[in-house]
Amino acid sequence: MKEHPRIIAHTDFDGVISALIVREALGIDDVVFAEPWMLREGSLLVGKRDIIVDLPYAAGCGQWFDHxxxxxxxxxxxxxxQHAKSCARVVFEHFRKQHAGVERFRPLVDAADKIDSASFTAEDLDAPDACGKLSIAIRGDEKRKDDEFRLFLLNMLSFQTAEQVINQPIIKRRVEEKLKQLAEWKEKIGMYVVLRGNVILVDRTKAPADLPRGQPFFLYLMYPGHGVYVAADTVKYEPDRVKISAGKNIFDQYGERLAPLDLGAIMQRYGGGGHRNAAGCSVDKSKKELALKEIVDAIDAAL
Ligand SMILES: [Mn+2]
Incomplete structure (x- = not known):
């Protein structure tokens, strides 16, 4: 059987825009969305006509773009x-000279740079622009429905600007729904927050399962003066595990003070990993309190 070409893209805004550009440049119709772990664990079969964007490399693929x-x-x-702020930028720079049609996506690529590198101002969080809203709408927990939405959005963005697409009824409804969930999260998340020294500690495992996922960056605005957030959360399909994530305050004024802190190194002690500025691990449920205490202590000791 002859394989047909596919684009395999990450599920976030950067993944959607990367796929949009590759599809335009190479005329590939089929786009599937995946999470990084699906490629790392090999749960998605990859063939020689597959083009992977904004995801880890998978042996046997046709071509791979990433940052x-x-x-x-x-x-x-x-x-x-790895210095590109988004994969969309990598793809755009690769194709734009040979394929004039991708030039019209430049504003989306600029937006992907900003969103994927979390270069937000307080204003961007409080009043997101069209691309900011679309990136919020892309997030979700129901893979099939979410992927259908991503594909629909990708199709729309091939004809219209983000500002036009945002007014399309199906997209408008989803954006409104997600913004409402975000508002609910902002209202309720405070109940699960404990401030410890420099750290905003959030134990979401104590919250009801239907509490929306929210946007942790808001915590820096809600609790100013704290350099790092640490969050514990439940893991889907793994009731005995707790996932712990940590991130540095994205707003510039904390940059210098936080520079020596390496969150990835701290998380490695618990079998996790990541970057200096954002990292995570997963621990047994019974070890949660101890791990949180040790992680918060380690962060405070480094600052
Ligand atoms: Mn990316």
Whole structure:
């Protein structure tokens, strides 16, 4: 059987825009969305006509585009720039000279740079622009429905600007729904927050399962003066595990003070990993309190 070409893209805004550009440049119709772990664990079969964007490299793929420092950069069929703020930028720069049609996506690529590198101001969080809203609408927990939405959005963005697309009824409804969930999260998340020294500690495992996922960056605005957030959360399909994530305050004024802190190194002690500025791990449920205490102590000791 002859394989047909596919684009395999990450599920976030950057993944959607990367897929949009590759589809335009190469005329590939089929787009599937995946999470990084699906490629790392090989739960998605990858063939030689597949083009992977904004996800880890998978052996046997046709071509691979990425910008994540944790990805393997030595693939012969890879286009990789770990200094690019988004994968959309990597893809855009690769195709724009040969394929004039991708030039019209430049504003979306600029937005992907900003969103994927979390270069937000307080204003961007409080009053997101069209692309900011679309990136909120893309997030979700129901894979099939969410992927259908991503594909629909991708199709719309191929004809219209983000500002036009945002007024399309199906997209408008989803954006409104997600913004409402975000408002609910902002209202309720405070009940699960404990302030400890420099750290905003959030134990979401104590919250009801239907509490919306929210946007942790808001915590820096809600609790100013704290450099780091640490959150514990339940893990889908793994009731005995707790996932712990940590991130540094994205707003510039804390940059210098937080520079020596390496969250990835702290999380490695618990079998996790990540970057200096954002990292995570997963621990047994019974170890949650101890791990949280040790992680918060380690962060405070480094500052
Ligand atoms: Mn990305």
């Amino acid at each position: 994540h420092a944790s990805s393997s950069p030595d693939a012969a069929n890879g286009v990789f720039d």
